[in-house]
Amino acid sequence: MPSISTVSDLAAIRLHDNDDVVIATRQLMSGARIASENLVVAGLIPPGHKIATRDMAAGEPVKRYNQIIGVAKEPISRGQHVHVHNLGMAEFSREHAFGVDLHPTEYAREPATFMGIRRDDGRVATRNFIGILTSVNCSATVARAIADHFRRDAHPQALAAYPNVDGVVALTHGLGCGIDTMGEGLAVLRRTLAGYAIHPNFHSVLFVGLGCETNQISGVLESAGLKAGERLRSFTIQDSGGTRKTIERGIDMVREMLADANRVTREPLPASHLIVGLQCGGSDGYSGISANPALGAAVDRLVRNGGTAILSETPEIYGAEHLLTRRAVSREVGEKLLARVAWWENYCARNGAALDNNPSAGNKVGGLTTILEKSLGAVAKGGTTNLVEVYQYAERIDAKGFVFMDSPGYDPVSATGQVASGANLICFTTGRGSAYGCAPSPSLKLATNTALWERQEDDMDINCGGVVDGSASVAELGDLIFERMLECASGTPSKSEANGYGQNEFVPWQLGVIT
Template sequence: MFSPTEEQALAQVAEPPVRPHARVIRLHADDDVVISLDQLVSGTRIASEGVTVAGLVPPGHKMATRAIEPGAAVRRYGQIIGFASQPIRPGQHVHTHNLAMGDFTRDYAHAAESRPTPLAAGPATFQGIVRADGRVATRNYIGILTSVNCSATVARAIADHFRRDIHPEMLADFPNVDGVVALTHGAGCAVDPEGEGLAVLQRTLGGYACHPNFASVLVIGLGCETNQIPRLLATQGLTDGEHLRSFTIQDTGGTTRTIAHGIEQIKAMLPQANEVRRETVPASHLVIGLQCGGSDGYSGISANPVLGAAVDLLVRHGGTAILSETPEIYGAEHLLTRRAVTPEVGQKLVDRIQWWEQYCERNGAAMDNNPSAGNKAGGLTTVLEKSLGGIAKGGSTNLVEVYEYAQPVRAHGLVFMDTPGYDPVSATGQVAGGANMICFTTGRGSAYGCAPSPSVKLATNTALWLRQADDMDLNCGEVLDGGASIEELGAKLFQMLLDTASGKRSRSELHGYGQNEFVPWQLSVIT
């Protein structure tokens, strides 16, 4: 026999206390699930849904609000996020154990929802750096690029000579220079010289070589690599001159001489780079790459919609936002094609989706290898669910153009660039295309920067903000906590972007992120 005290303890374990005020969010009237804001335990009554929790539902995860038969579609955001792999009862946790991918038809309805975007009454401005050719920069670096991995060590040694934390005296007389950075990579040789992979690498390097955030650039090679510097420059319409100088280790006489030569070249570039002054320019000169990494179940509810609200303001002021990560819009691309300005633009996006399907098939992969382990721990179950939350970063304006990886972005407004979902590769393509700033949402706590373009980090929830505020620039968890609306935080973020573009350092810049995160997309077969 148990004692009365023991019987009471067992009863408490068997019947968890009811929490009548546990918080959940319903995103759409047609949804089959709600999202938990608190950890839900069995027996908790969700009065707003008329449902009692059956089992444990972690914060950020989904709970069913109605019975769902096996094979039936499950909806969040009013859209399909997967199909029930077993019977799901009201109140049960919905995740990888009972929700799976499946095929379904999307209605692309190209340009059906395209609408004119009203322009803002008065243009927003920031303090930018206007180059001689009219391009506008948000930062003022000197860059060192490599044609091949073999010259990476030399490039890093040259840049390290000018590090303010190691040799502060080297840039003491050049306060207007943000720094000297070496952007190295692991490719450039043993590839098809006529193949797509080398062409993409050259396009990426070319985009960085002429990026407005670089006052001047060195390009350093080994000398015998496939990615020969003369051809690299020729394919990108670049030539050696005052602001771009190139040489190889073999021609210069080895490692020691090449490092010394590079240091002297940088010293010669510094005085002119320091002559810049910031001046008032319209926000139409901002080109912002949109990124999300370490996403969670809150990303599509808080930080991504906040970023989308800021993007809408930017577009209204004539600026440009680059939405990317093609595998992470998969299954939600129909929401973008409907907003395309023309059927042709919508079809460009569908063509890229189909390229990815074929790319995965010929490599024995699948589009639903996303989300990552961290995404799933945060509440995201399928790539469909992740995609629907991810496209919220793009706001609500028209999709005006679609670009391939690292292509120069010329259009103003919301555009799409085809990139992988892996953040460093994706953002590298965006910066190569002209992004002079990156805006990055995270729910799990990504650490990221992207020299030469500043990166602003948005936390999806307050718990992350409190845990990792050292890496975050804005807490979008206020949306979940009821402290601010999406529109209010979107306006706050837009002002933060203008301030950052004017020179205010982001958290990732203060920590020195940016050089190691340069990762061009490698498509070639390595032989």
């Protein structure tokens, strides 16, 4: 028999009285005793991983968050490590009740403010960029060359006279041709590009094409009812006389835009103008304990101040969608969400895939075992307020409050859709250390644990590890995150911005057949 030593109750966290597991807050050796559970650990338990609190038979459902996260693949003894070797995906029915958890939103009497930029048409920005968009991959090199001419790190004098311009960024992609002209893929791409073309964080935009591509710039503009003008200009390589002349033409156009772009000023504006995209990537066993609930608390504050928060990543709410339908303001909204989940089930089936191919390798190392477990932690980012609307990918957000936008779980694709929908700020939780940015909207990174914060502080904006070690509460961190939202929206650079992230992470969702 191994020797038994007593460890602090803070060595493990119980999330609900009905749970069958607790979560290790540090590495635990075999024989360690968790006093609060009267539990002796059997075998090595990595930090963030699950420990069985009762004996379970093969085939028996296992609960975390008081929700089923899988079934035992073999008998599991009390004190054992619960992970991929003995816990598998569960197929079970879920009751999709609608609106049973609705409650009135208590709006702030004196709404919070931030220092924002009001555009001439009333839209509100958190940043002030000039953007260069491409209709097709063939014009990506030209677009990047135009933007590179104005890089502050390489050409510090190019924008020296324009301190109020945050930069000139080129957002390129690998799509735009060999695609069905009447298909869903082209429609989604055009919706995404149009959303960026009118994003308030862009003072003005250049649209660059090759000239002969399927995705004609005129088609993008017509699909969204947009017209070219002084702040939305377009041209092609073929019409401009080739690569060198196109680059020179683009540089001249940007120079013409800079003086007007520099005239912006920041002013106090209500937080109701904030539209915050919620993301989690590189998740771990702590995500659903610390950073995600803390971000959810901040979202509740944002909604009470009249703002909007967008939850997305549909494959990563799979198995937890029934918790969201309970908060839907109407059956229609709840059914919209279920329709998107059903679309994903069909999409995976016809492509020979499965929604439970998640979590990723890194998620599993961090303690997550099934997509059910990951999803239940992921939805915590959405806080507790009512679900007021459901949108398709890159569809314009026009509601206030907590909303859902359909997207893949792959973070760059999901966040690209959120920004196209109007998000002027992103909050991104991570337990493994995702590095990400999404120009033109700033991105705040939230670490789920202190070890990650200490290892990757240059990339992380907020440490939520205090929830794990007991030094901070979810509510306290929610207040901190909300204040950081306001600061970042007011112009304070996020870590990802300081590190130069944002241009390469523009990844529109690729749908449909490429021929």
